[in-house]
Amino acid sequence: MSLKPKTNWELIKNGMFGENTIFRMAISLCPSIAVTNGMKNGMALGIAVVFVQTMVNATVSLMRNFIHPKIRIPIFMLIIAGYVTIIDLLMATYARPIYKEIGLYIQIIVAFASIFARAEVFANKNKVVSSVCDGLGMGIGFLLAMLVISFFRELLGKGELFGYSIISGNPLLIMILPTGGFLAVGLLMGFFNWIDMRFFGGKGASGV
Amino acid sequence: MGIDWVKLFELVVSSALINNFVFTMFLGLCIFFGVSKKMETAVGMSITFTAVMVVSAALSWVVYTFIMVPLDLGFLKIIVFIGIVAAFVQSADIIMKKVSPTMYYKLGVYLALITTNCIIIAVPLKNAGEHYNFFESMAFALGSGIGFGLALIIMASIREKLEVADVPAPFRGLPISFILASLIALAFTGFSGLITL
Numbered sequence A: 001m002s003l004k005p006k007t008n009w010e011l012i013k014n015g016m017f018g019e020n021t022i023f024r025m026a027i028s029l030c031p032s033i034a035v036t037n038g039m040k041n042g043m044a045l046g047i048a049v050v051f052v053q054t055m056v057n058a059t060v061s062l063m064r065n066f067i068h069p070k071i072r073i074p075i076f077m078l079i080i081a082g083y084v085t086i087i088d089l090l091m092a093t094y095a096r097p098i099y100k101e102i103g104l105y106i107q108i109i110v111a112f113a114s115i116f117a118r119a120e121v122f123a124n125k126n127k128v129v130s131s132v133c134d135g136l137g138m139g140i141g142f143l144l145a146m147l148v149i150s151f152f153r154e155l156l157g158k159g160e161l162f163g164y165s166i167i168s169g170n171p172l173l174i175m176i177l178p179t180g181g182f183l184a185v186g187l188l189m190g191f192f193n194w195i196d197m198r199f200f201g202g203k204g205a206s207g208v
Numbered sequence B: 001m002g003i004d005w006v007k008l009f010e011l012v013v014s015s016a017l018i019n020n021f022v023f024t025m026f027l028g029l030c031i032f033f034g035v036s037k038k039m040e041t042a043v044g045m046s047i048t049f050t051a052v053m054v055v056s057a058a059l060s061w062v063v064y065t066f067i068m069v070p071l072d073l074g075f076l077k078i079i080v081f082i083g084i085v086a087a088f089v090q091s092a093d094i095i096m097k098k099v100s101p102t103m104y105y106k107l108g109v110y111l112a113l114i115t116t117n118c119i120i121i122a123v124p125l126k127n128a129g130e131h132y133n134f135f136e137s138m139a140f141a142l143g144s145g146i147g148f149g150l151a152l153i154i155m156a157s158i159r160e161k162l163e164v165a166d167v168p169a170p171f172r173g174l175p176i177s178f179i180l181a182s183l184i185a186l187a188f189t190g191f192s193g194l195i196t197l
Helices: A008-018 A021-025 A030-034 A039-063 A069-094 A096-111 A113-123 A128-158 A178-199 B005-018 B029-034 B039-068 B074-099 B101-114 B118-130 B134-162 B174-191
Strands: none
Touching: A008 A128, A021 A128, A021 A178, A030 A096, A030 A128, A030 A178, A030 B029, A039 A069, A039 A096, A039 A113, A039 A128, A069 A096, A069 A113, A069 B074, A096 B074, A096 B118, A113 A128, A128 A178, A178 B174, B005 B134, B005 B174, B029 B101, B029 B134, B029 B174, B039 B074, B039 B101, B039 B118, B039 B134, B074 B101, B074 B118, B118 B134, B134 B174
């Protein structure tokens, strides 16, 4: 993370590609496998994360001068939990069928490292507008990653996209199983690393 | 309250093997990939994790059953549970530092990581959702902890071997670990149907 101020567009782009939560930073991996067996579920969770990330960043940024540094961690936790509860209740009311499948993972957003990390390293030190842009970029980056993974898993595993049949014939059942989730993420991560190394001279994702 | 030992045993086995949190519910992956590089850290993490899991599940169960249900505050459970876990982890950290510094230097690092682990919040939420009684909640938490530890130790033992393997450059580090995890997950699907609850 460079110290010179970035324009808002640069911040959004950084979240989407440069510091993409799943493929570059490799945090908040749990949902990337759990809910990507269909594009609908992946998109629903992605949208929830965009909402929570943006609102948390905005709130933390607004309150950054009032929060005592010693107790900031519990306060951030409570802010995140508040917004997660909002989206949880909203989804439970208006998107009942999807909520039945991914409800647990919506609630789990509260323990996402990525949201907490952005509040801590970015929103806590920056103005509201740039924090919102940062949150938006990070959220959209997460959403994109979810869509890419679920695209391959649903297409290969069920021969469908968004529930509409695309390919006929026997699908690769393995892609829908838990195994397929790990496999898809591993292969895609390797692929993006390859692109990064081949065309941008990068060193690959921040390998743990 | 009579204790149904058979049911409890089934719960432990099913949450450790059949519904293993890492391989079938995909929770706690950040930590799973983060600390499975070395056997020693993996063992330390599993011990700390199982202990914290059982205690925080007990605390959450008590608060949920005796405070939140009578007052009809179920919708606040996310905020309350994360608060309980965070507070418990923080106090365990402080107490351990004071009472047993040697243990603190061994396991203290893992304590800080635990708050950001999805499993620790998923277990109380699931306990509340399934209306488990106190002993069932404990059994479920214990089984989940053991399952997570098992996953960590299997993964760590493979990754230690992986250090000397010749992996293609773009796949070094995380991507190959994901593919490994996928193979272990395939093995774990063999447990499904072992016990039906």
